[in-house]
Amino acid sequence: MSATSDVQEQRPLLDENALGLSTSHIDVEETSHKRRRDELKGYILIGFSAFVFSISSVLIKCLGMAGFPSLEIVFACSSMQFALGLLSCVLYRINPLKPTRKP
Numbered sequence: 001m002s003a004t005s006d007v008q009e010q011r012p013l014l015d016e017n018a019l020g021l022s023t024s025h026i027d028v029e030e031t032s033h034k035r036r037r038d039e040l041k042g043y044i045l046i047g048f049s050a051f052v053f054s055i056s057s058v059l060i061k062c063l064g065m066a067g068f069p070s071l072e073i074v075f076a077c078s079s080m081q082f083a084l085g086l087l088s089c090v091l092y093r094i095n096p097l098k099p100t101r102k103p
Helices: 003-010 026-066 070-091
Strands: none
Touching: 026 070
16 A cells, blocks of 8 residues: 555545534534433333333223223223324424424
């Protein structure tokens, strides 16, 4: 290899300043800390979701054993899921009927 190709391989292909990226040590630590915090929050939400689904399954099983018709149980569960989904869309200001963007 020549000296020119060694220099070219040491330089990044994209200029970080042009992209608005900073390579300072503090920004890297903050990004790493934020990523770990987001991952932990994701794991907690996954665990909470699994817990809620298991409670839901237990309640559905109890309702079935109590003699409620299965169609009523399905209707009640679907109605609750629709209401909670709509409420979360309102809280997060998400329009569920908005067309999706194509990349």
